[in-house]
Amino acid sequence: MCYFRTMSQAPKEWQELGSRLADARRTARLSQADVAAALRLDRTAITKIESGDRRVDSLELARLATVLGRPIDWFVTPPPPSIVSRRASRDTADDSQADVLLETVARDVALMIELNLLIPPRPPFRPGAPVETVETAEAAAGDLRRQLGLVPAPVWDLQRVVEQAGLYAFSIELETDSLDGSYVALDVGGAAVVNGETPTGRRRFTLAHELGHHILADKYSDEWILGVGGGERERLINAFAVHFLMPRDAVTSRWKALGGDRDPRPAAVVLGAEFGVSWTAACAQLRNLGLIDEVKRDQFEHDRPRKADYVEGGILLRDDLVPPAVPPMFGAAVVKAYRRHKLSAARAVEILRGTVSVDELPPEDVVPIDSMGSELDLG
Numbered sequence: 001m002c003y004f005r006t007m008s009q010a011p012k013e014w015q016e017l018g019s020r021l022a023d024a025r026r027t028a029r030l031s032q033a034d035v036a037a038a039l040r041l042d043r044t045a046i047t048k049i050e051s052g053d054r055r056v057d058s059l060e061l062a063r064l065a066t067v068l069g070r071p072i073d074w075f076v077t078p079p080p081p082s083i084v085s086r087r088a089s090r091d092t093a094d095d096s097q098a099d100v101l102l103e104t105v106a107r108d109v110a111l112m113i114e115l116n117l118l119i120p121p122r123p124p125f126r127p128g129a130p131v132e133t134v135e136t137a138e139a140a141a142g143d144l145r146r147q148l149g150l151v152p153a154p155v156w157d158l159q160r161v162v163e164q165a166g167l168y169a170f171s172i173e174l175e176t177d178s179l180d181g182s183y184v185a186l187d188v189g190g191a192a193v194v195n196g197e198t199p200t201g202r203r204r205f206t207l208a209h210e211l212g213h214h215i216l217a218d219k220y221s222d223e224w225i226l227g228v229g230g231g232e233r234e235r236l237i238n239a240f241a242v243h244f245l246m247p248r249d250a251v252t253s254r255w256k257a258l259g260g261d262r263d264p265r266p267a268a269v270v271l272g273a274e275f276g277v278s279w280t281a282a283c284a285q286l287r288n289l290g291l292i293d294e295v296k297r298d299q300f301e302h303d304r305p306r307k308a309d310y311v312e313g314g315i316l317l318r319d320d321l322v323p324p325a326v327p328p329m330f331g332a333a334v335v336k337a338y339r340r341h342k343l344s345a346a347r348a349v350e351i352l353r354g355t356v357s358v359d360e361l362p363p364e365d366v367v368p369i370d371s372m373g374s375e376l377d378l379g
Helices: 014-027 032-039 043-051 058-068 072-076 081-088 097-114 134-147 158-163 200-215 231-245 248-257 264-274 279-288 294-301 307-312 328-339 345-351 369-374
Strands: 167-172 181-185 190-195
Touching: 014 043, 014 058, 014 072, 014 097, 032 043, 032 058, 058 072, 072 097, 081 097, 081 181, 097 167, 097 181, 097 190, 097 328, 134 200, 134 231, 158 167, 158 200, 158 328, 167 200, 181 200, 190 200, 200 231, 200 279, 231 279, 248 264, 248 279, 264 279, 264 294, 264 307, 279 294, 328 345
Parallel strands: 167 190
Antiparallel strands: 181 190
């Protein structure tokens, strides 16, 4: 089967197609001459395509997609409106492969929802009151935990948990540790990308942060790099994230059981590992909850745990969001779409982000001959 839509289904405005080709070329850091040479065309042909003055046929579009590293469908369907807003809020020089990845996974999620194979919760989870202070951010985190049926304890398998709230999160290595993650709202549900290149605690906090954007009904998170120029909104979402991962009652109870008042640093090491957060986040939350003072926090920040601390304490370090990882229900939807002949094997593997190979896909369902003409050709 052929995955991409036919040219008769492409947008009427060739200028839009040309604009998206130009965006893809700039993101790939290629000149018009580079693309022209790869396609064995004159540079002026690329100029005319990008301006909408020259049409492209399906074969040329397929070759352009290969050169620019995008799926063909990316060029002929408009991006989700919230992604357009996200890009409009930033300097075009900030465009990057990370933005492309976020848009791509958002399209993949939207496709599964469109096929009715992925069904986000309705109505969406929302806090009971506006989040305008750190206290209301903590309340929102507790409210969400209750709605999700989470006990006051560490929450693991975070990707599966946030999927229950309609957030479909992908852990993918971005070949840099300077970018943490980002979020975009869809018409129903939302999509997020977490940089799998970062440590476990940082990945988990990033996803909890993007969950905050999702629950608080933000259309998009404006920055990939957390904690830089985020302002008050980002501060409140960070508060939501840390209270979601380390709820007050659970942390306080465990602190007492560990004798934290007598010997705070070993207790802090255990708590950070058990709740799956970074050492910085663990120390910050202990300070937020009044379990240590500012002096102790500063001391702990400069006395980070060593491997021997975990060995001596018999502490098991767990991993979460190990890349590549796709949302569980989303992954099941993709395999189901493949089995039902909605996606080709190659496209299914592409959407599953390398978590399976073509050889590992199950057999396709047998299609009755009298129904073959009604099958949708999306794959």
